[in-house]
Amino acid sequence: MGKHVAQASIDANEALVVAIDGPAGSGKSSVSKEVARRLGAAYLDTGAMYRAVTFAALESGLDLEDQAAIADAVRAADIELSTGTDSQTVLVNGQDVTAQIREPRVSSSVSAVSTNLAVRENLVARQRAVIEAAGRIVAEGRDTTTVVAPDANARILLTAREEVRLARRGLELNNSQSAEALAKQVSERDKRDSSVVNFTEAAPGVVLVDSSELDFEQTVLAVLATIEEQAAKA
Numbered sequence: 001m002g003k004h005v006a007q008a009s010i011d012a013n014e015a016l017v018v019a020i021d022g023p024a025g026s027g028k029s030s031v032s033k034e035v036a037r038r039l040g041a042a043y044l045d046t047g048a049m050y051r052a053v054t055f056a057a058l059e060s061g062l063d064l065e066d067q068a069a070i071a072d073a074v075r076a077a078d079i080e081l082s083t084g085t086d087s088q089t090v091l092v093n094g095q096d097v098t099a100q101i102r103e104p105r106v107s108s109s110v111s112a113v114s115t116n117l118a119v120r121e122n123l124v125a126r127q128r129a130v131i132e133a134a135g136r137i138v139a140e141g142r143d144t145t146t147v148v149a150p151d152a153n154a155r156i157l158l159t160a161r162e163e164v165r166l167a168r169r170g171l172e173l174n175n176s177q178s179a180e181a182l183a184k185q186v187s188e189r190d191k192r193d194s195s196v197v198n199f200t201e202a203a204p205g206v207v208l209v210d211s212s213e214l215d216f217e218q219t220v221l222a223v224l225a226t227i228e229e230q231a232a233k234a
Contacts, residue, residue: 010231012040015135018227019144019152025165027211027219028140028158033085034220035227036138042083044130046141046148048090049123050114051101052079056092057113058105064112071118079126083134114142124148145206154230156223157202160212 010016016039022028029045036043053074054064062069080091090098100106113119120143127148131137139148145155160168202208207226211219 010039010228016041016137016154016231017131017149017152018138018154018156019149020138020140020156020158020223021142021145021206022140022158023165025168026158026160027168027216030216031158031211031219031223032138032140034216035223037085038220038224039138039227040136042134042137043085044081044083044127044134044137044139045088046123046127046139046144047110048081048088048101049079049127050110050119051106052081052090052092052097053077053119053123054110054113055097055101055106058109064109067116067118070113070116071122074113074116074119074122081130083130083137120147146203154227155203155206156226157206157208158219158223159208159210164212 018032018035018039018041020028020032020035029047032045033043035041053070056077057064057070057073060073062073064070078091078093080089082089088098089096090101124143124147127139127141127144131139131149139152141148145152145157149155159165207230209219209222209226211222214222
């Protein structure tokens with residue numbers, strides 16, 4: 001019932017920008033994609049952009065600590081990211097890297113690139129352009145509620161307890177890593193990324209949704225209800 005109420009009360013013909021942030025394993029990607037599908041909106045995974053340029057940097061042999069070189073490479077990179085909800089395609093300089101950007105070597109290196117302020121500036125500009133062009137979109141990542149789309153119709157911080165997030169992350173990565181390695185990777189990435197953006201506490205105007213005790217469907221409905229409430233106040 002909640003699902004139908006949320007869908008009916010948000011005009012499918014009106015522009016709508018929803019920003020969702022959260023730590024690794026919070027479920028923001030899968031939930032955001034399903035929310036976008038039910039709202040008839042586009043879907044933007046901002047994290048995929050950072051993964052894509054990280055993959056490109058690794059392939060080119062660049063030193064990830066050389067911030068100037070990485071920033072130059074990112075500015076020159078041609079990034080294409082699909083915004084449909086059925087499947088995701090990521091192209092870098094014409095190469096399909098959709099599968100490669102989820103590999104452990106990228107996951108363990110992405111924070112070195114995403115904490116590069118020049119890289120963030122470049123990718124944020126690209127993300128804003130995608131959002132503006134779409135008009136009706138759900139965008140998710142680390143700083144979409146505060147930096148990329150601070151004026152979004154709805155802004156949500158999706159989180160869950162650490163043990164729940166680690167379990168979900170393991171399933172998402174098909175358990176290709178040991179539990180210990182996964183926990184270390186997730187905690188280190190969150191720690192590094194939090195040095196440039198706060199995605200652990202809801203900023204003013206951002207609504208916190210804790211999915212620790214919710215299953216997938218319940219989380220989707222909670223997010224839809226929150227969007228409905230915020231959009232009504234806008």
